[in-house]
Structures are given as C-alpha cells and as structure tokens.
Amino acid sequence: MATFLLLIIYLAFISLGLPDSLLGAAWPVMQVDLEAPLETAGLLFMTIAAGTIISSLFSGKVLKRFGTGKVTFVSTLMTAGALLGFYFAPSVIWLFLCAIPLGLGAGAIDAGLNDYVATHYKAHHMSWLHSFWGVGATLGPFIMAYYISRQNSWSSGYLTIAVIQFVLAIILLLSLPLWNRGNKNSAIDSNEKSEVENVSYKDENVNDKPLKIRGVKLALASFLFYCGVEATIGLWGSSYLVNVKDLPAATAAQWVSFYFGGITIGRFITGFITFKVNNVVLIRSGQFIALIGAALLFLPLPLYFSLAGFILVGLGLAPIFPCMLHETPARFGKKHSQTIMGYQMAVAYTGSTFVPPLLGVMASNTTMGIFPICVVILVGVMFLSTEKLNRALKGKNISPTTM
Structure with a gap:
C-alpha cells in the first residue's frame, strides 16, 4: 500500500508541474492577442506566486485538520478551475483573477507533499518526486507549442491542461480511502523510512530561535536564488528566444520544454545517484553544470548553443532543490527541521515571485538581451551562497549513524 500511495503522490506532483511552465511558453502569443505590455507576464507570475506563498504559510493548519489527501484533491480541483478560467479569459483582468486560485492550489500541494516525503522517505524519493514535477512542467510547453503551431491558439493549450487536471483530480478523489488508511497505518513501510529517522544528533543546535x-x-539565500533562476528561465526563456534569437513562438516554446526536460531527466537520474553520492556533492556538481549552461547562453555563439545552454542549466538545476530540502534535518537538526523547512519554502516562493518580474521590468526598459546576463549572475550568487554555507557547517557536530 505504501508503494501505491507513493505513486499517487508522484501523480499529484505531475499535476503541480503542468501549469508552472505554461505562462512563459504562451506569453509571446498571449501578449499580442491581449495587447498587453511585456512586463504583464511578470505581474501575472507574481500574482500566482503570491497565492502560493499564502497557501503555503497556512498549509500546516489546513493539512492537520483535513489531511494531505483531501487537501491535495481540493487543491488540484482549484488549479483545474483556474486553468479553465484562463481558457475563457476575455481580458488581462480575468487572467489576474484566475491567477489567484491557481497559486493558492499549487502552494498547498507543494508544501504538504514535500514535508510528507522529506519526513518519511529516503533521498532518492525526494529527487524522483521532483522529477515527476518536471514531467508536468515539460509536458506543458509541448502541449502549448502544439496548439500554437497548429491553431495559433494559446487558449486551447490552457483548455487541454485544464482537462488533464480535472482527470487527475478525479483520480485523487478516488484515492482518498487509501490516504485515510495510510494515515492510520503511518502509510510507510519500515524499509522506506527516511534516513532522517536513523540520524543521531548531538546538541549543537539547541538554540530555540531557528534563524x-x-x-x-545562507541556506535561505541559496533557496532564494535557486528558485529565482529556475522561474526566470521558465517565464522569460521563450520571450528571449523570440525577441533576441528570432525563433518562431512555437519553436521557442519547444526549446524551453527541453529546459524542463533537463530538470526532469536530471532528477530521475539523481534518484539513483543518491545511493552512492551524498547531497552536498550533488548540489555542488549541479551548480557547476548550471554555470556551464549559463555561460553558453551568455556567450555570442551559434544558435544551437543556446539550446544546449537551456538543457545544461536544466540538468544542473535538477539535483539542487530536492537535495537541499532533504539535507535540512542533517544540516540543522531534526528539532528545528520543520520550522526551517517552512522558512525555506517561503523564501523559495519569494524568489519565484519577485526575481522574474524584476527581470521583466528591466527588459521592458532596456532589452530582453539582458536575460542571459541575469541567468549567469543568479546561478553564480547561488553557487557562492551554498559554498559559504558548506564552509560554515564544516566540522559541524552532527553525526549520522547511516548514510
């Protein structure tokens, strides 16, 4: 039963990823149809992320009262309804109204399932969970590109994703009895428990103030810049390729889907690597790869080097977020891990909320050519933050009994 429940959790993360990359892929066409300024995409993205932050902050109380299964079902239903609203949207104002439930639904799913898996399952499951998010995030631009190239219609892309979300919501509804039985039986096989429960901590982190x-x-800074760069590429990658590289909108959407594909494949592979390599090494290696990809975007190279850059940045980012989440108890002790996890998610959403719109405002006043420069800066600052964190924690008085 624990394995089947895990499959349901993976499925829920597909539904979480599906809408995340749609706006960036569709915006070059949406902007023309709606006669909206370029930076409107950033404001819409900010509205969605603000809803995500709010629902994440209150998710603890909601999850305790209603349970993870019910909250995930209702949240998926909310996102499906919001995407259907995008399909019917007659104006930009309507899009802003629909962006609110879209963000609220995503936040509850993300916070609840991340906490559940980080607490109860091993590191490879966290990587695979976020790999399934990447499946959804990769499918989104592909679906949108299909309708843009065949019908020049972004609204049909939103309708298709909405239908998929409604189907996933039905599956989650049917799975509720499984969630209920899982809660009664702890829903976890003894062989699937997280390494966190097998770690013995000494009393270094006795401070009652987690901050x-x-x-x-430094960990919070790492999450801020990670989500800043991930969301920035997802939102503005297509616009950069259309406006600077002169690619057709449908082709640009496909190229960005390769970026999300890199994240997806990278996280799937990372799940196997975690059996032999620890989280710290995976985080550092991912950042090196992301820096190489960012450099390919920045340098004046032939067009297809940009495609390679998108893929390499995606592959590099793949292990960073799930490994940083799973490393939280090992870094700061189990006593404060839940509180610090909440801080990390809030800061992560803050990066997703404010960094991409900031680039949009800067680009509207200058040129979208600043996109690769910003990507290099964000990846570089993230790398410096995590390396400084590693030095700060070197020799820390925490001793795991198992690896």
Whole structure:
C-alpha cells in the first residue's frame, strides 16, 4: 500500500508541474492577442506566486485538520478551475483573477507533499518526486507549442491542461480511502523510512530561535536564488528566444520544454545517484553544470548553443532543490527541521515571485538581451551562497549513524 500511495503522490506532483511552465511558453502569443505590455507576464507570475506563498504559510493548519489527501484533491480541483478560467479569459483582468486560485492550489500541494516525503522517505524519493514535477512542467510547453503551431491558439493549450487536471483530480478523489488508511497505518513501510529517522544528533543546535542557528540564513539565500533562476528561465526563456534569437513562438516554446526536460531527466537520474553520492556533492556538481549552461547562453555563439545552454542549466538545476530540502534535518537538526523547512519554502516562493518580474521590468526598459546576463549572475550568487554555507557547517557536530 505504501508503494501505491507513493505513486499517487508522484501523480499529484505531475499535476503541480503542468501549469508552472505554461505562462512563459504562451506569453509571446498571449501578449499580442491581449495587447498587453511585456512586463504583464511578470505581474501575472507574481500574482500566482503570491497565492502560493499564502497557501503555503497556512498549509500546516489546513493539512492537520483535513489531511494531505483531501487537501491535495481540493487543491488540484482549484488549479483545474483556474486553468479553465484562463481558457475563457476575455481580458488581462480575468487572467489576474484566475491567477489567484491557481497559486493558492499549487502552494498547498507543494508544501504538504514535500514535508510528507522529506519526513518519511529516503533521498532518492525526494529527487524522483521532483522529477515527476518536471514531467508536468515539460509536458506543458509541448502541449502549448502544439496548439500554437497548429491553431495559433494559446487558449486551447490552457483548455487541454485544464482537462488533464480535472482527470487527475478525479483520480485523487478516488484515492482518498487509501490516504485515510495510510494515515492510520503511518502509510510507510519500515524499509522506506527516511534516513532522517536513523540520524543521531548531538546538541549543537539547541538554540530555540531557528534563524540564529549557524548557516540558516545562507541556506535561505541559496533557496532564494535557486528558485529565482529556475522561474526566470521558465517565464522569460521563450520571450528571449523570440525577441533576441528570432525563433518562431512555437519553436521557442519547444526549446524551453527541453529546459524542463533537463530538470526532469536530471532528477530521475539523481534518484539513483543518491545511493552512492551524498547531497552536498550533488548540489555542488549541479551548480557547476548550471554555470556551464549559463555561460553558453551568455556567450555570442551559434544558435544551437543556446539550446544546449537551456538543457545544461536544466540538468544542473535538477539535483539542487530536492537535495537541499532533504539535507535540512542533517544540516540543522531534526528539532528545528520543520520550522526551517517552512522558512525555506517561503523564501523559495519569494524568489519565484519577485526575481522574474524584476527581470521583466528591466527588459521592458532596456532589452530582453539582458536575460542571459541575469541567468549567469543568479546561478553564480547561488553557487557562492551554498559554498559559504558548506564552509560554515564544516566540522559541524552532527553525526549520522547511516548514510
């Protein structure tokens, strides 16, 4: 039963990823149809992310009252309804109204399932969970590109994703009895428990103020810049390729889907690598690869180097987020891990909320050519933050009994 429940959780993360990459892929066409300024996409993205932040902050109380299964079902239903609203949207104002439930639904799913898997399952499951998010995020631009190239219609793309979301919501509804039985039986096989439960901590982090613990602020900075660069590429990658590289909108959407494909494949592979390599090494290696990909975007090279850059950045980013999440108890102790996890998710959403719109405002006043420069800066600052964190925690008085 635990394995089947895990498959349901993976399925829910597909539904979480499907809408995340749609706006960026569709915006070059949406902007023309709606006669909207370029930076409107950033404001829409900010509205969605604000809803995600709010629902994440209140997710703890909601999950305790209603349970993870019911909250996931209702949240998926909310996102399906919001996407259907995008299909019917007659104006930009309507899009902003629909963006609110879209963000609220996504936040509850993300916070609830991340906490559940980080607490109860091993590191490879966290990587695979986020790989399934990548499946959804990769399918989204492909579906949108199909309708743009065949019908020049972004609204049909939103309708298709909405239908998929409604189907996933029905599956989640039918799975509710499984969630209920899983809660009664802890829903976890003894062989599937997280390494966190097999780690013995010494009393270094006895501070009752989590933000005062050594390294926490650097970890928060790492999450801020990680989500900033991931969301920035997802939102503005298509616009950069259309406006600077002169690609057709449908082709640009497909290229961005390769970026999300890199994240998806990378996280799937990472799940196997975690059996032999620890989280710290995976995070560092991913950042090196992302820096190489960012450099390919920045340098004045032939067009297809940009495609390689998108793919390499995606592959590099793949292990970073799930490994940083799973590393939280090992870095800061189990006593404060839930609180710090909440801080990390809030800061992550803050990066997703404010960094991409900031680039949009800058690009509208200059040129979309600043996109690769910003990507290099964001990846570089993320790398410096995590390396400084590693040095701060070097020799830390926490001793795992198992690896």
